[in-house]
Amino acid sequence: MKNIKLTIEYDGKRYLGWQRLGDSDKTIQGKIEGVLTQMTGESIEIIGSGRTDTGTHARGQVANFKTNAKMTPDEMRDFLNRHLPRDIVVKKAEEAAARFHARYNAVGKQYSYYIWNETVPSVFARNYSYHYPQKLDIAKMDEACQKLTGTHNFSGFSALRKTKKSTVRTLDKLSIQKEGGMLHLTFAGDGFLHKMVRIITGTLLEIGAGELELAVIDEIFASNVRKYAGDTAPSHGLFLDEVFYH
Amino acid sequence: MKNIKLTIEYDGKRYLGWQRLGDSDKTIQGKIEGVLTQMTGESIEIIGSGRTDTGTHARGQVANFKTNAKMTPDEMRDFLNRHLPRDIVVKKAEEAAARFHARYNAVGKQYSYYIWNETVPSVFARNYSYHYPQKLDIAKMDEACQKLTGTHNFSGFSALRKTKKSTVRTLDKLSIQKEGGMLHLTFAGDGFLHKMVRIITGTLLEIGAGELELAVIDEIFASNVRKYAGDTAPSHGLFLDEVFYH
Structure with missing residues (x-):
């Protein structure tokens, strides 16, 4: 077989x-x-x-x-x-190999999230990015990315119900690149909780727009309370780029 | 007004x-x-x-x-x-200006044509490029681009019926860029006949695939016979990029 x-x-x-x-x-x-x-x-x-x-x-x-x-x-x-x-x-x-298992053997994943940050919508990116026209403070979003990177309990950034499983994950990389009118967020880590990428993205956007303070990230890590974080960014901006195996 | x-x-x-x-x-x-x-x-x-x-x-x-x-x-x-x-x-x-007329005042246009040149199709480019999996000789296609550039009677590269209007056009630029699995053709010129970009693209592809000789271009310019050229490439790979005005 x-x-x-x-x-x-x-x-x-x-x-x-x-x-x-x-x-x-x-x-x-x-x-x-x-x-x-x-x-x-x-x-x-x-x-x-x-x-x-x-x-x-x-x-x-x-x-x-x-x-x-x-x-x-x-x-x-x-x-x-x-x-x-x-x-x-x-x-x-x-x-x-006979023992290869796509879920158990995965040691990490990379996701991309795309944000179209212009007043006027984009025809060709309309199904592959979130149109967010508000002005964004990218430097502040970069600072937030620094705070989020590393090993943390991300349960406040997830849509999980209470669980006995560990909600500690390591986010190895969280970066923002500006490519014309498009912001491209890259997330790489050992594992991601349910809706974690989209909730982090929504939180970064509200920080960038000045609707949330940078300190909210520390508060969420301290309290693990989902409602302090930003809205869940819509699914059509999210791509699973790659799954890593040893 | x-x-x-x-x-x-x-x-x-x-x-x-x-x-x-x-x-x-x-x-x-x-x-x-x-x-x-x-x-x-x-x-x-x-x-x-x-x-x-x-x-x-x-x-x-x-x-x-x-x-x-x-x-x-x-x-x-x-x-x-x-x-x-x-x-x-x-x-x-x-x-x-009151006298501005989008058609009469246009002095040139730029088009792009995208060809996905891999065996396996592309999900995200499927509606915006022509999937052409055959191996292509890009150097030969570049030579063909050189021959096509300049001022010529392009009626053999058009879907026009007989017309009394001039079918002479100047193609200022015709270039091929390889971007990963994608070939990007750029056409810039003072005007384009009906289906000219798609017929030139189809001809370039058949030259690249070895189905037509490079010399066919001279034959088409000499005879103005449409049937010597390649098939019309499909419309979903074609973009009108820009219209130029003084």
Whole structure:
């Protein structure tokens, strides 16, 4: 039996996120499993590196599945791309070690969040960025990024209900780049809590716009209270860029 | 009466091109005129710098119209952007000289054509580039660009029926840039015949793929016969970038 690793790109707009629900037709996982089952004649279940929310995009989601199919990985990739809708593309299919597990073996992830920071909206970025026309103090946002970087309990920056699992994560990188009218936030770390990237983004924006003070970050880390943070930035500005493995 | 100049960005996918037809709801011109008429209470006709085909995009289409409305140009821009669909955006509205005419005064245009030249398709470029997976000889395509640049009778590279108007145009710039898996062709010149950019692009691709010889360009200029040129590249890879005025 082969263990196949897939690297997947998708436009989240039409989907209820990664994870298969009852109606498999509305999730990325469901769409891919449907084609794999058709391809192999087996009942295939794929393991993703993690979920992505409704509307969130991916440039490098990773998943794996086991199959007895005789096709080469390139043939599988091409079959998938011929049968998947055009907003889901398998960039790579490769044989992985028998024990490879896309979720358990992931040691980190990188996300991007795009903010269109101009008065006038952008046609071509409209589905791939959050239009936030307020004037932003980028230097202050940079300071906030410094405070957020490192190892912290991020539960105040998450949509989690109370949990016994650890909510401590290490944010290795949080940077802001200005590319014309677009702000590009890059997040890299060992793991991310539910909606953590979008809540941090919303908080950074309110700090940049002067609606929240820089000190709010210390308060949230001290109290772990979600309501002190900014609004959750919308899902259509968010991309899962890459999943890291050893 | 004020003469207002608009700079317009649009995603051509859902439209039958720029020029208003009977059913005004399916053209960019028709959509904008509908909102302007609502805004001013006047029956407004806008003059575009030229047509764009069904499915072609624009980053900088220019148009003008006359009105007695008392609003400032910025107020007009904001009204338009609030009422237009999200795939049409007015980037700028400004008062122009009374004699300014978006078509007659245009002295040149720049277009871009994007080709996604990888085996695997691109999710995010799928609606904004032509997926052409064949291996391309870029050096040969560059040579072809040199031959095409300058002043020529481009009727063999157009979809025109016989016409008494001149089909001589000057192509000031035709360049190819490779940006990762994307080829970006830039065309700048004093004017472009119907489908000229897409037919030149199709011809360059067939030369790059080895399906046409470089010499075909001289043959087309010598004969003005459209059928010697390559296929017309699809409209969704084409962008009107900018219209030049003195």
